Amino acid sequence: MHDNEHTSHHEESFIRKYIFSLDHKTIGKQFLIYGLIMFFLGGGLALLFRWQLAYPDKPLPIIGASTEYMEEGEVVTGADRMWERIYESEKEEWLEVNMPNGVVDPAFYNMLFTMHATVMVFFVVVPILVGAFGNFLIPLMIGTRDMAFPILNMLSFWFAVLAAVIMTIGFFVPGGHAAAGWTGYAPLSSDAQWTGVEWGQILWGLSLFVQGLSSLVGSINYITTIINMRAPGMTFFRLPLVIWSLFIVAILLLLAFPVLSSAIVLLVFDRLAGTTFFTPTAEGGGDPLLWQHLFWFFGHPEVYILILPGMGIASELIAVFSRKPIFGYRSMVYAMIAIAFLGWIVWGHHMFQSGMRPGLGSVFMTTTMLIAVPSAIKTFNWLGTMFRGSIRFTTPMLHGIAFVSMFVIGGLSGIYMANTPVDIFIHDTYYIVAHIHYVVFGGSLFAIFGGIVFWFPKMYGRYMNDTLSKIHFWLTFIAFNCTFFPMHILGVGGHMRRISNPMQYEFLQGFEGMNIFITMSAFTLGFTQLILVFNFFWSIYRGKVAEQNPWHVNTLEWEAPTPVPHGNFVQIPTVYRGPYEYSVPDEEEDWIPQARPEHAPATSGD
Amino acid sequence: MLQWLPENVSTFGQGVDNLFYAIYYITLVTLILVIGTLITFLIKYRYQEGKKADYIEGSTTLEIVWTAATTVIVFVLAMFSYPQWNNIKSPTSFPENPDVVVQVSGKQFNWDMTYPGPDNEFGTDDDLLLENELHVPVNAVVHIRLTAVDVIHSFFVPQLRLKQDALPGRIINVWFEATKAGRYEIPCAELCGFGHSGMLGYLNVHAQTDYDAWVQERWPQ
Incomplete structure (x- = not known):
């Protein structure tokens, strides 16, 4: 389709090249930077509520110090200017409303954790894993020049930008942003009178609806591209595992997101059109559990959307830096398919205590615990891949190892929640908060960090600074565990999630010190991420120039010249073997690229 | 870790706690084994000059073993959990004639x-x-x-x-x-x-x- 494009060096305008780009690599990088920006928004929100949890009702030092400014009305931050424009009639200082005297207001607290999760799930992890890595890697790794539908691909990114804009506006509307949890349980979310949140909840829904469109066109594109545009010789069972994971995730996104979109439409009807889909009324009306069923029917596949590409990335890193084939490649693929399939029949485990018929709880417990099986297969295969390998402790590999060990903890802690009787006690406590963060931060984010360092030379033609990368890794690894491991203990103590002041409860008095420790670790974790961002942008311009295939990797993206030109490959490669032919006996080198013809003389991958 | 559990004062609470402990020990042992193996591998199979990795594609026997073992463990755990759950939550098994x-x-x-x-x-x-x-x-x-x-x-x-x-x-x-x-x-x-x-x-x-x-x-x- 673009066969001749690489030969014609037509100059593209700045806008075509960097803004409304059709090139999958540029779109991938756009998603990456988009995700990193939103990562700071989501993280900042978390630090604010962590402050409140450690020091309930004490003013945050920075904001507290600016009280005099607020009295003089001179806080002219960007946020305040925006506030004035949108909300001129009832001019109140944004900070004064949400953080009177620097103290996090309880309603503001609810908004903070709601938006923390919404931003992290929908605007950070999915855009980076699926949007950035999916776009950048799929055409390069399957050996084609671009996505099947470049214009849809561009739309996918700009829908995501529109969604982020709508989501950001929500912070500045009267009544504040959505504050009913990222799960938006009705009737709390479906009627403004219960929270005082007016437009925030509607913008939240609208934004996710638009983000759904972005995911939808993106996933159609991924599926079509992977099915139709593989290079000659690239059979399905020669696909790298990260491509398998993105393929499976695209199918999940395609099927799952419309369910959330439909539920959101019903929710907005409830809010604006006076319907009662989710509210029981004297005449009958709807049912709050309907929202939960719809949300989690989307939400559980969504959880696997968050982790599967991480598993794919980790598999690449571990195979490459152990210099060994993936142990049990096919069972890795089947395990991912099994996880994706089981993902559709476990949503009820979020609803064990919801009032759903108890018999269903037993059914969902069984299906949920079965997920331990493919998860165990994957873990043991990663270990098998390292077994008798030649492990290089590069920064990407450190992240890969961290992924496996954190995923093991996150996976094992899931068994507690899957078990219905134990779940009675730990449901909606910090145990689940620890679990989700071990899976999504300890899992997905370590894979993201590892993937960024690993593919950075191909993305930008330069290395990231390794010293900074290593410092970032170790600080993140330590601060992450100090932040989230103690949350298991809070959960065992019965500490509820989503409460703004644990000191209101007699049985939680013993946890004050632990909460302070967690908050300090969380701030360390947050500020450590500045190292990553500095390193990222600095290395784009100043990093050491990278050769074409610095890590000696077999997969096709490293066949492309660096920096990768429009159209990717000088000549479309032909694939002769699987992606993990490392340390083949009787070969001089410990790697054989997928595109090297049989019996051809070895060429170094300069 | 489980010493942080609040004191139990209900008749069915002990059943919940027993399951909690059972899962705790199962997962703790698994965690120690997996992380122990991981660390052993990282040390033993670290890059050494002149030493090449072994080309191992997998092992069907091992795949079957760990698939079967995990399946058995989760089903046994589930079997012990059904009665507890029903006892606490299923209205048909509630004690009758409440005080x-x-x-x-x-x-x-x-x-x-x-x-x-x-x-x-x-x-x-x-x-x-x-x-x-x-x-x-x-x-x-x-x-x-x-x-x-x-x-x-x-x-x-x-x-x-x-x-x-x-x-x-x-x-x-x-x-x-x-x-x-x-x-x-x-x-x-x-x-x-x-x-x-x-x-x-x-x-x-x-x-x-x-x-x-x-x-x-x-x-x-």
Whole structure:
């Protein structure tokens, strides 16, 4: 389709090249930077509520110090200017409303954790894993020049930008942003009178609806591209595992997101059109559990959307830096398919205590615990891949190892929640908060960090600074565990999630010190991420120039010249073997690229 | 880690705790084995000059072994869990003839406790409404008709190992039998609005004589 494009060096305008780009690599990088920006928004929100949890009702030092400014009305931050424009009639200082005297207001607290999760799930992890890595890697790794539908691909990114804009506006509307949890349980979310949140909840829904469109066109594109545009010789069972994971995730996104979109439409009807889909009324009306069923029917596949590409990335890193084939490649693929399939029949485990018929709880417990099986297969295969390998402790590999060990903890802690009787006690406590963060931060984010360092030379033609990368890794690894491991203990103590002041409860008095420790670790974790961002942008311009295939990797993206030109490959490669032919006996080198013809003389991958 | 569990004071709580401990030891052993193996591999198979990795594509035997082993463990765990779960949550297996029946209704941001009074019927003149205070006798079967008037709340008594969401428009039956007199907190465990944090009731478990005295005081004969 673009066969001749690489030969014609037509100059593209700045806008075509960097803004409304059709090139999958540029779109991938756009998603990456988009995700990193939103990562700071989501993280900042978390630090604010962590402050409140450690020091309930004490003013945050920075904001507290600016009280005099607020009295003089001179806080002219960007946020305040925006506030004035949108909300001129009832001019109140944004900070004064949400953080009177620097103290996090309880309603503001609810908004903070709601938006923390919404931003992290929908605007950070999915855009980076699926949007950035999916776009950048799929055409390069399957050996084609671009996505099947470049214009849809561009739309996918700009829908995501529109969604982020709508989501950001929500912070500045009267009544504040959505504050009913990222799960938006009705009737709390479906009627403004219960929270005082007016437009925030509607913008939240609208934004996710638009983000759904972005995911939808993106996933159609991924599926079509992977099915139709593989290079000659690239059979399905020669696909790298990260491509398998993105393929499976695209199918999940395609099927799952419309369910959330439909539920959101019903929710907005409830809010604006006076319907009662989710509210029981004297005449009958709807049912709050309907929202939960719809949300989690989307939400559980969504959880696997968050982790599967991480598993794919980790598999690449571990195979490459152990210099060994993936142990049990096919069972890795089947395990991912099994996880994706089981993902559709476990949503009820979020609803064990919801009032759903108890018999269903037993059914969902069984299906949920079965997920331990493919998860165990994957873990043991990663270990098998390292077994008798030649492990290089590069920064990407450190992240890969961290992924496996954190995923093991996150996976094992899931068994507690899957078990219905134990779940009675730990449901909606910090145990689940620890679990989700071990899976999504300890899992997905370590894979993201590892993937960024690993593919950075191909993305930008330069290395990231390794010293900074290593410092970032170790600080993140330590601060992450100090932040989230103690949350298991809070959960065992019965500490509820989503409460703004644990000191209101007699049985939680013993946890004050632990909460302070967690908050300090969380701030360390947050500020450590500045190292990553500095390193990222600095290395784009100043990093050491990278050769074409610095890590000696077999997969096709490293066949492309660096920096990768429009159209990717000088000549479309032909694939002769699987992606993990490392340390083949009787070969001089410990790697054989997928595109090297049989019996051809070895060429170094300069 | 489990020493942080609050004291258990319900008849079914021990069953929950036993499962908690069982899973704790199963996962702890698994964790130690997996992380131990990982660290061993990282040290033993680290890059060494002139040493090449072994080309191993996999092992069908091992795949079958760990698939089967995991499947067996989760099914055994599930078998032990079904009866506990049914005992606590399934209305058909509740102990019959409760000693006390109370309606508990969550509303922003209080627990309303309604006692049916001596006639044992709700909606009559002798009903008693108490805000945030639930009184029950020790070693007695208590049935709770749980509901909510506005949004979803969740009735949580950590020491009873009991949690159940309260839904508007629905009455959900819950039971427990407390084994130790005392005053226990009833936090709301489901986000219910800006007053969610601090929505707190109390469960007062009295010795039978104290409870009889309390009843006598409320409904003088």
